[in-house]
Amino acid sequence: MNDFSDAFWAALRLLADLDPDLLEIVALSLSVSLSATGIAALIGLPLGAAVALIRFPGRRAITIFLNAMMGLPPVVVGLVVYMMLSRAGPLGELGLLFTPTAMVIAQCILITPIVAALTRQTVSDLNEEYEEHLRSLGADTTQRIATLLWDGRFRLLTAVLAGFGRAVAEVGAVLIVGGNIQHSTRVMTTTIALETSKGNLAFALGLGLVLVTVAASVNATVTVITDAASRRYG
């Protein structure tokens, strides 16, 4: 079977040609997944920290819920978001179905629990070390959350990256709510699915290699930066 070597050459050709269609797809993949990751971080970081720090009834239940939601199947998320955003659904008025925004929403729902759950763990560990100092200073809850999030920033970036990795790699949810519309909502994973269904396996695998490369470079960049920084701050 030559498909693997074919795929390799297909990937190289795709990268070498800088095909505008491919660039458009990569750019959309990145902007959708990075937007989703950004929003998930804005929600998940304070949420995870709050669950770690604030004692309230049902906290354990929320922790279990967040951990369980980490394994949320993308298709289910896609389906639920589709039903919400469909013209026949409760948020149909917004006219967001089959737009990149719908994809951002779906990915956001998918990865916010990941960011929140990993944040809860990180903040909880760090709090054991900092708690007495912060209480002695008389820090209020907001100050405690801000301090722990900032001091856990390098480890939390890994949590956010985990979210990004899941967002950029998933296909089930974006396919349903985005519709895989050419020049509009077609991203790398849905293109791979489409090319596979056309039987263009080598080309699909080539795209897969491009996806892996793109995801890996985002990861590597962030990892290198944070490694250097975290060594610096101990």
Place this chain on the structure above:
Amino acid sequence: MRQAGATVESLRRRERGDGTRPPHPLLPLTVRGLGFWAGERWILKDVSFHLPDATRTVILGPNGAGKSVLLRLCHGLLRPGTGTISWGGLTPQNAASGQALVAQRPVLLRRSVKGNILHALKVRHLPRAQRAERVRATLALAGLEHLKDRPARTLSGGEQQRVTLARAWALRPNVLMLDEPTSSLDPGATRGVEELIRAVDAAGTKIIMTTHDISQGRRLANDVLFLHQGRLIEHAPAGEFFAAPSAPAAAQFIRGELPF
């Protein structure tokens, strides 16, 4: 008796209104019948004392005597099982904002030396305009200027403890509490920290520190609270205590016969 609900700030304002030299806003510290129960045994039992002056008080005693717990109760980090604590009429919780704590193992944030001090000032709501000057003055007093941009956690143990002390002093607390501040330091680093404690004391701050190190007690104490097995055995001026302790356990401890 002052109202328990009043804050340190309101008391400070009131007392400066007199026109006379302001008395220490959190003194006297009066502790009565203090007990602390930890699950299965008394860590502290029936501890009573009175500290009227802004001197250096050393809580001395072997490990496990309850020194750290006493300090944390006074700082409001723990709630007493029995008894009362009054800081010039304030509860420990209300008095805490006029105090600072230096723990045995330095808890430093993952930031620069300067960042650590700035963070504490911010949390205590020092107006932004005053922060830079406060940081500068503090670093100068502590002799840490050359380290100000270094990540705090990469410093040596002695340097780290000096940073925590400087950070506490930056708050200009009325009371500075130190829990075994030099127990994990070598003699050179210990000297550096003790010098800093004297400097803080010279600025009029009430010092309360714990130690199990008798010679450190001799060097720093104006008065001594000797704790043993959760009880306050003796409270005396340092000179009297080290010359001739009245309690047998204290005498044994000074002679180095008490196991710790």
Place this chain on the structure above:
Amino acid sequence: MRLFLSLIMGLALTLDASAAEDSIVVASTTSTENSGLFDYLLPRFTEDTGIQVKVVAVGTGQAIRLAENGDADVLFVHHPESEKKFVIQGFGVERHRVMHNDFIIVGPANDPAKIRGRGQGRAGEALVAIARAGAPFASRGDDSGTHKKELGLWKAAGVDPTVASGTWYRETGSGMGATLNVASGMEAYALTDRATWLKFGNKGNLELLVEGDPDLFNPYGVILVNPKRYDHVKAEAGQAFIDWLVSEKAQTLIAGYRIEGQPAFFPDALPGLKD
């Protein structure tokens, strides 16, 4: 929550810059998309009218449900019975015939059920032979136009393949291409539309075995989603698309579309062409 919503709306503005332009959503089938027909036709339509067409390519059944929910402006599928029902129920305005091609039966070159060359009224016989031989058959199983067609053919042949589901009758629940991938992988027979087959790149051991039966006729229709039912439907632009599809120009373009030198679709709306 308000922060979240405003973030979303902000994103909507930045990411969906194209939404402001004149564009319509067409719910269509995988066969029209996979065959490359849309890549060939749509840029010319946009050139003529300035209207962007966003194609959501799914199975016919799902496309119809999308349109019923008001999530598309135009429906472009290939199952006349369902399309007529869609119009009668008031979801669509009117069905227009656009084009047709045909279904074919493909299978492994060694043809264990010996169906090669059957046709001219004997597609049903081929299915019966497959069932008798218990030879693997990959079905779409996804309520698509092709799937509906296949079930109709089985019914006409008097065979209920679903009792053999999981043994020789394999329902993939996937699109045409994915089902052909399955057939190729397990040397199974499959019913497919000709255009997808021509364009399919992973044929492996599969060959075209049965064609030419009038029962295998595969007509495509286009319907405007009823704007009286959903007032957000872009009726004008949608109607412009339909009018263009049945215009002489588009019909000639469709007739001229070739995959590997073979015609893939045959126009049905040329002037002078009647049922």
